[in-house]
Amino acid sequence: MFGKLVPVPSGSMIPDRDIDKKPILECINLGITFGGLKAVEDFNLTIGRTEIAGLIGPNGAGKTTVFNLLTKVYQPTTGTILLGGKDTHSMNTMQVNRAGIARTFQNIRLFQKLSVEDNVKVGMDANMKYNMWSGIFRLPGYWHEEKTAHERAMELLSLFNMTDLADVTAGSLPYGAQRRLEIVRALATNPSLLLLDEPAAGMNPSETAELMENIRKIRDTFQIAVLLIEHDMNLVMNICEGICVLNFGRVIAKGSPEDIQSNPAVIEAYLGKKKEA
C-alpha cells in the first residue's frame, strides 16, 4: 500500500503511484499573520491524488491554522493554494468545500440535535438537486432526490458499521461513534481531499487501530487524499506516506516516516536541544 516517495518539481515529494496525476493539493508560500504574529509562514506542501499525508508538530505549531487556511476559515495573508490545480483564492469556505475539501474538527462539531442520518444528509446538501417548491409541495423531484440521498447516507454509514444508529440523535452517541460520524459527514460532501483534525484524540489503542484501518479503507474505496493532524505517533508513522513537521508556524522537516523519525530538527522540536557534552 505504501508508495515510494518521489520528488516533484515544486520541491515536495508525493507517492510514486500518483506521479502521473496532477497533485490534489499544492500550497505555495502560504502564510498568515494575526496582528504582527506570523502564525504560519512559508508553508509549502504538495499532496498526491491518493496520498495519506500527516501534519505533525508540537502544540501551538500552527497545524489547525493550516487547516483553517485550506478551508478558508482564514484568508491567507500570503501565498497560493491550488486544489487540483485550481487557485482557491477567490473562494469562500462553502465554495472550497464544494470544490473538494472536507474536514473534521479537533473538538467534535456535529449537529447535535439532528439525527445521525440527517447529519450525513446535511453533508450532501450541495449534491441534492431540488428547489424549495418541490420541497414544500413534495413534487417527484423531491422524492427522487431524498430517496437517493437516503440510500447514499446508508451506504456511507454501513462502511463504518453505523447503519443501525441512523435514527439516533447525534448528540447522544458515544464519543467514538461521534468521531466516526464526523468522518462520514465529511465524506458525504464528496471530497477529493479529506482533512482530519486529530482523529484519534481520546481513543484507546484498539479504537485507534480500527481508525487506521478505516482511514486506509476510505482512501482505497473513494480514491481520495487524506491529510491528518495527529499527536499519536504510532498512527502517524503507520499510515502516513508523507509527513510534514511544523514548529512555530514553519515547516522544519518533510519526508517519509523513516526520514522524519531520524531527523535531528524534529527530535529537537519535540524533545528539546541535546546538551553539549
Add this chain to the structure above:
Amino acid sequence: MTFLNFLISGISLGSIYAIIALGYTMVYGIAKMLNFAHGDVIMVGAYICFYAVSRFDLPPLAGVILAMLVCTVLGMVVERLAYKPLRQAPSLAVLITAIGVSYFLQNMALLLWSSNPKVFPGFFVSASGDTGVELFGGELKISYVTLFTILICIVIMLALTWFTGRTKMGKAMRACSEDKGAAQLMGINVDATISMTFAIGSGLAAIAGVLLCSAYPTLVPTTGSMPGIKAFTAAVFGGIGSIPGAFLGGLLLGIIEIFAKAYISTQLSDAVVFAVLIIVLLVKPAGLLGKQIREKV
C-alpha cells in the same frame, strides 16, 4: 357556553400570535437576532392586501398571495440591506438596526398610505351573507374568520414541521442554527439559508396580517407593532428558537389574553399577559419548550 366562546376566540387570537411568533423564532434560531421589524412586515402585508382588494378589485385570494409575495421580497431585502452587513457585529448593533428598520417601515407606510385608518374588507362571508355559524340554537357563534384562522394555523404548523424535518433546506436551517461555521464547512450556503428564513417568516407575516385585520378591521401604520410585541412575547414564552414553542406560546398567550379581558379586566389584560410571562420565565428561564443553553467555558 360563554366560556367556550371565549376559549374559541382565545385560540383564534392565539393562532395569529403563533403565526407571527414563528417569524421571530425562526429568525432568532438561525441568525441569533431579534427582528423587531417583523411586526411592521405584518402591517405592510395587510396594506398590500387591502389595496389589492379594495382599490384594484382583485379577488381576496389573489390579494393574499400578492401580499405574501411583497412581504417575502421585503423580508429578503431588509435582511440583505440592513442585517447582512452586520453579520459579524455585536448583537446590540443588530438589535438597534432592527428597531430602526421598524420605524422606517412605519414611517414609510405613513408617507405612502397616510395615517387615516383604513377599514379592512371582510373576506370571510358566505354567499348568503353570513359571517359565521351558530351552534346550540345561537348560544355559540363561531365566525368564519375564527375558523379559518385556526385552520390556517394548523396547516402552517404541519407544513413547517414537514419542511424543517424532511427537506434539505429544513435540515440546512437546523444545521445553521446549531453551528454556522461547521455548516459552511460542509458546503451549506449559510447566507442563502438565512435569506430563506427571512423569506418564509415574512411570507407568514403577510398571512398573519390579513387574518389579524380580518378579525380587527382597523388598519393604520402602527397596526403591526402591538401584535408584533405580543408575538415576540409568545415566542419567548414558548422558548425562542423552537418552532413548536412558538405555536404553544402563541396559543397560550391568546387564550390568556382573552380570558383576562373577559374575567378580570379589559384594561388590565395586557398586564396579566405580561405578568404570566414573567412568572413563566422565573420558573423556566428558557421558556416552556426552550432548552437551557450551556455556555462553553
